[in-house]
Amino acid sequence: MLKFAVRRLLLLVPILLGLSILVFLFVRALPGGPETALLGERLTPERAAAVRAAYGLDRPVYEQYVSYMGKVAKLDFGVSIQSQRPVSEEIGRRFPATVELATFAILFAILVGIPLGFVAGRRPNSWLDNFSTVGSLIGIAIPVFALGFLLKYVFAVKLGWLPGTGRQDVRITTEHPTGFFVLDGLLTGDLPAAWDAVKHLILPAIALGTIPLAIITRITRAAVLETSNEDFVRTAEAKGMTRQIVTRRHILRNALLPVVTIIGLQTGLLLSGAILTETVFAFGGMGSFMADALFSRDFPVIQGGILFLAVVFVVVNLLVDISYGFIDPRVRTS
Amino acid sequence: MSLTQGVELAAGDRSGEAAGGLYRDALRRLRRSPTAIVGATLVLLFVFVAVFAPLLAPYSPTAVDLTDIRPGVFPGPSAEHPLGLDQLGRDELSRIIYGARYSLLIGVVSLSLGASVGLALGLIAGAFGGWVDSLVMRGVDIMLAVPSLLLAIGVAALLGPRLISVMIAIAVVNVPIFARLLRGSMLAQRRSDYALAARSLGVTRSRIVLQHVFPNSLAPVIVQGTLALATAIIEAAGLAFLGLGSPDPAIPEWGRMLAETNAFLASAPLLALWPGLAIVLSVMGFYLLGEALREALDPKLRR
Numbered sequence: 176m177l178k179f180a181v182r183r184l185l186l187l188v189p190i191l192l193g194l195s196i197l198v199f200l201f202v203r204a205l206p207g208g209p210e211t212a213l214l215g216e217r218l219t220p221e222r223a224a225a226v227r228a229a230y231g232l233d234r235p236v237y238e239q240y241v242s243y244m245g246k247v248a249k250l251d252f253g254v255s256i257q258s259q260r261p262v263s264e265e266i267g268r269r270f271p272a273t274v275e276l277a278t279f280a281i282l283f284a285i286l287v288g289i290p291l292g293f294v295a296g297r298r299p300n301s302w303l304d305n306f307s308t309v310g311s312l313i314g315i316a317i318p319v320f321a322l323g324f325l326l327k328y329v330f331a332v333k334l335g336w337l338p339g340t341g342r343q344d345v346r347i348t349t350e351h352p353t354g355f356f357v358l359d360g361l362l363t364g365d366l367p368a369a370w371d372a373v374k375h376l377i378l379p380a381i382a383l384g385t386i387p388l389a390i391i392t393r394i395t396r397a398a399v400l401e402t403s404n405e406d407f408v409r410t411a412e413a414k415g416m417t418r419q420i421v422t423r424r425h426i427l428r429n430a431l432l433p434v435v436t437i438i439g440l441q442t443g444l445l446l447s448g449a450i451l452t453e454t455v456f457a458f459g460g461m462g463s464f465m466a467d468a469l470f471s472r473d474f475p476v477i478q479g480g481i482l483f484l485a486v487v488f489v490v491v492n493l494l495v496d497i498s499y500g501f502i503d504p505r506v507r508t509s
Numbered sequence: 510m511s512l513t514q515g516v517e518l519a520a521g522d523r524s525g526e527a528a529g530g531l532y533r534d535a536l537r538r539l540r541r542s543p544t545a546i547v548g549a550t551l552v553l554l555f556v557f558v559a560v561f562a563p564l565l566a567p568y569s570p571t572a573v574d575l576t577d578i579r580p581g582v583f584p585g586p587s588a589e590h591p592l593g594l595d596q597l598g599r600d601e602l603s604r605i606i607y608g609a610r611y612s613l614l615i616g617v618v619s620l621s622l623g624a625s626v627g628l629a630l631g632l633i634a635g636a637f638g639g640w641v642d643s644l645v646m647r648g649v650d651i652m653l654a655v656p657s658l659l660l661a662i663g664v665a666a667l668l669g670p671r672l673i674s675v676m677i678a679i680a681v682v683n684v685p686i687f688a689r690l691l692r693g694s695m696l697a698q699r700r701s702d703y704a705l706a707a708r709s710l711g712v713t714r715s716r717i718v719l720q721h722v723f724p725n726s727l728a729p730v731i732v733q734g735t736l737a738l739a740t741a742i743i744e745a746a747g748l749a750f751l752g753l754g755s756p757d758p759a760i761p762e763w764g765r766m767l768a769e770t771n772a773f774l775a776s777a778p779l780l781a782l783w784p785g786l787a788i789v790l791s792v793m794g795f796y797l798l799g800e801a802l803r804e805a806l807d808p809k810l811r812r
Binding site for chain 2: 189190193194197201204205206312313315316317318319320321324328444447450451454462465466469470481484485488489
């Protein structure tokens with residue numbers, strides 16, 4: 176297991192090197208450099224040249240790359256052109272928001288999807304099964320931003336039950352030692368602040384969690400249906416075991432294996448930022464941050480952010496692979 | 510069974526049979542599958558509307574009717590305009606009908622571009638193996654490590670706001686998916702009995718790959734192609750929402766129509782409903798058809 180994990184981590188090195196080169200070339204190929212974003216209408220050739228020199232963009236590309244990677248090795252991703260703050264600090268501010276949102280979204284998908292898929296799989300063609308099939312289909316087919324608008328319109332604008340923008344009420348001035356707003360509220364003992372952060376998470380988490388929900392429901396249903404027809408289930412029933420024990424120990428445990436795979440993959444996707452959801456709800460996570468950086472040609476942020484997200488994505492997938500060994504003893508021996 | 514098939518294939522006189530058998534079988538099962546029928550109906554309706562848009566639409570998608578339109582007033586459904594007028598006084602039904610053309614165009618172009626590059630890469634990796642395979646697959650890993658929408662936004666930003674940029678952006682997202690799929694499918698086929706049988710008869714490697722392994726690896730690609738059309742419509746809508754579609758406001762693109770309604774959702778919620786419904790129904794059609802194809806083409810479910 177350890178050998179496998181180390182090998183996978185080593186494989187990460189060429190991927191990240193290749194990615195860093197591609198991203199580096201990509202930002203330099205973008206039409207309009209940081210000087211356009213910074214100077215706007217005040218753009219003159221002299222001013223543009225000064226900005227480019229200040230960011231080292233006038234040097235040969237390979238020279239820029241070598242000096243950039245030298246800094247990256249020391250975890251220095253440069254300074255954001257937009258905010259003039261270190262990129263690592265900016266990511267540190269946004270990433271907790273993304274983690275919080277992804278956690279709530281995937282929890283929503285798991286807590287609704289697994290029971291729904293389970294019941295649908297145990298009673299195929301029942302009204303609940305048909306309902307969940309049609310529901311999953313709509314969940315997959317509706318654009319995320321449209322669902323976001325719909326939720327915001329109904330629950331924030333019309334009914335006023337939940338906030339529709341931001342991560343926390345602006346009047347709340349609790350300290351943020353970790354950057355995870357819910358956790359910060361709990362740690363500092365400010366329960367109203369924590370609750371307020373939870374309320375801000377509900378609508379975006381539902382919008383973001385709908386596609387994982389649909390996928391988890393479908394996979395759970397298919398797995399439960401398949402496992403229910405296995406020989407060992409019939410044997411267990413023939414031995415006179417109660418339906419509950421057969422369901423829990425034989426069907427559920429085996430059926431959950433593919434579900435865990437999907438949950439892992441989906442978590443990896445969600446953690447890499449939810450550009451559309453974060454934009455609709457002005458949530459301020461990695462997704463909308465990266466999209467903004469692309470629009471404003473914020474080279475250091477694009478470079479550092481994409482590398483960071485790629486590392487997160489690959490590491491999460493690695494953890495998923497490793498977790499199989501714990502859930503399925505058969506993987507350990509083979 | 511597989512051995513005799515392999516020998517027949519290797520003899521070269523009935524080389525299409527295995528694939529033809531699977532596809533004929535699949536077609537028979539598709540006709541009996543309610544999922545396939547609903548999916549195919551939605552897809553055919555979508556393609557029909559897209560192709561015959563000029564005949565079906567009651568008005569031009571850019572014609573403006575200013576008789577009833579005032580700021581903040583959105584004339585709803587009426588006899589002349591079954592779905593009402595949009596914020597600029599254009600007939601909503603005609604715009605939805607013409608919008609099908611753009612969604613189909615974006616889907617087909619991005620799929621053909623992305624799939625052909627992806628399949629070429631997958632074919633090279635699957636056929637040569639060894640270091641070529643490693644090199645191609647590391648490249649695919651790099652593309653997959655970037656979140657797909659971010660990749661699409663990046664490509665669209667690189668090429669400027671044009672309709673063709675949207676198509677290329679979605680195509681780029683498709684490349685690694687098809688490359689990995691075909692390569693995996695080919696690796697599985699290369700180890701099969703019929704490939705071994707062909708090799709033992711002295712058939713050249715390039716012929717085994719091109720005539721036997723490649724055609725037999727295509728089933729999952731067909732399924733993915735159908736699903737990719739669904740994803741293309743959704744992704745085009747997302748890019749339009751972020752302002753990366755065509756800058757021409759005259760183009761009736763569903764994603765953009767939906768995104769634009771956000772500004773006056775409270776006074777004209779129906780204007781958000783129509784493009785939303787069009788997107789959901791067309792995506793559902795391709796998705797259902799893809800799922801039905803997946804079941805029909807699964808050799809494990811063959812009798």
